[in-house]
Amino acid sequence: MGNTQIEFRNVSFRYQEDMPWVLKDVSFTIYNNEWVAMIGHNGSGKSTIAKLMNGLLFPQEGEILVDGQPVTASTVWDIRRKVGMVFQNPDNQFVGTTVRDDVAFGMENHGMARDLMLERITESLEAVGMNGYERHEPHRLSGGQKQRVAIASVLAVSPQYIILDEATAMLDPKGRKEIMETIREVQSARDLSLITITHDLLEVTQADRVIVMNKGEIWMEGTPRELFAKKEQLIEIGLDTPFVSKLADELKDAGLPLTREPLNHQELLEELWTFHSTR
Numbered sequence: 512m513g514n515t516q517i518e519f520r521n522v523s524f525r526y527q528e529d530m531p532w533v534l535k536d537v538s539f540t541i542y543n544n545e546w547v548a549m550i551g552h553n554g555s556g557k558s559t560i561a562k563l564m565n566g567l568l569f570p571q572e573g574e575i576l577v578d579g580q581p582v583t584a585s586t587v588w589d590i591r592r593k594v595g596m597v598f599q600n601p602d603n604q605f606v607g608t609t610v611r612d613d614v615a616f617g618m619e620n621h622g623m624a625r626d627l628m629l630e631r632i633t634e635s636l637e638a639v640g641m642n643g644y645e646r647h648e649p650h651r652l653s654g655g656q657k658q659r660v661a662i663a664s665v666l667a668v669s670p671q672y673i674i675l676d677e678a679t680a681m682l683d684p685k686g687r688k689e690i691m692e693t694i695r696e697v698q699s700a701r702d703l704s705l706i707t708i709t710h711d712l713l714e715v716t717q718a719d720r721v722i723v724m725n726k727g728e729i730w731m732e733g734t735p736r737e738l739f740a741k742k743e744q745l746i747e748i749g750l751d752t753p754f755v756s757k758l759a760d761e762l763k764d765a766g767l768p769l770t771r772e773p774l775n776h777q778e779l780l781e782e783l784w785t786f787h788s789t790r
């Protein structure tokens with residue numbers, strides 16, 4: 512695995528000296544080629560973590576390493592080439608008057624050669640299904656298309672890590688599903704690590720690993736199945752559980768002996784089928 516990872520070592524952060532700590536002694540690692548979902552109630556520190564990961568903020572205590580390199584004011588441009596970030600509202604991210612200019616902008620910042628830039632624009636728009644839109648105005652696109660272009664702009668710089676900070680929150684369920692499918696395809700084709708900050712529980716069930724934040728501290732780190740097995744504690748810290756998980760509980764209460772914690776409809780159906788065929 513080498514050094515290809517993002518590592519938070521005992522990170523504490525506050526926005527100003529006279530303000531309370533927003534993050535307290537946070538340590539975790541994001542490994543190569545994995546998808547980590549980060550959840551937590553509003554204000555638990557998730558967006559602050561995202562900003563620390565690509566040097567938009569710096570911690571007062573502890574250390575953040577990207578591929579072994581500390582994130583500091585002097586390494587920040589290297590770090591931002593490796594760690595791409597897509598925010599919730601794409602309108603705030605557009606800088607170009609056309610889709611092509613917009614995708615080019617990040618690359619220009621990194622001083623890429625023109626030929627390589629043209630190649631990357633085509634490649635990254637293709638990866639998100641937006642080829643043919645090069646001359647369109649970003650502001651006139653639909654919400655889903657805007658997010659695709661924002662993702663293409665990040666992909667064009669060829670990062671190793673992509674952070675999506677509630678990047679699908681403004682889309683309808685269909686738009687969300689499509690964007691996540693696109694991202695997954697790109698992730699496996701390019702060996703990327705994905706960090707998604709989300710309130711969408713369906714998205715959380717699909718991640719490899721989940722980090723749960725509570726009041727600036729890591730409350731839990733584990734697989735989605737481990738997480739949703741702690742339903743009562745989750746509700747105590749103000750988080751919800753997926754619909755399938757609730758339905759499974761109701762079925763158990765009604766006397767059905769479900770043996771494992773189903774994470775999606777398919778798994779619940781399998782459980783029901785096993786029960787049915789043993790009767």
Ligand SMILES: Nc1ncnc2c1ncn2[C@@H]1O[C@H](COP(=O)(O)OP(=O)(O)OP(=O)(O)O)[C@@H](O)[C@H]1O
Binds near residue numbers: 533555559
């Ligand atoms: N620029 C800022 N200046 C001062 N305080 C801030 C700033 N940005 C965030 N905070 C505070 O830091 C804390 C953590 O905020 P953060 O945005 O990281 O949480 P979050 O978990 O991403 O929340 P949400 O789910 O609402 O996006 C909150 O108490 C917030 O009010």
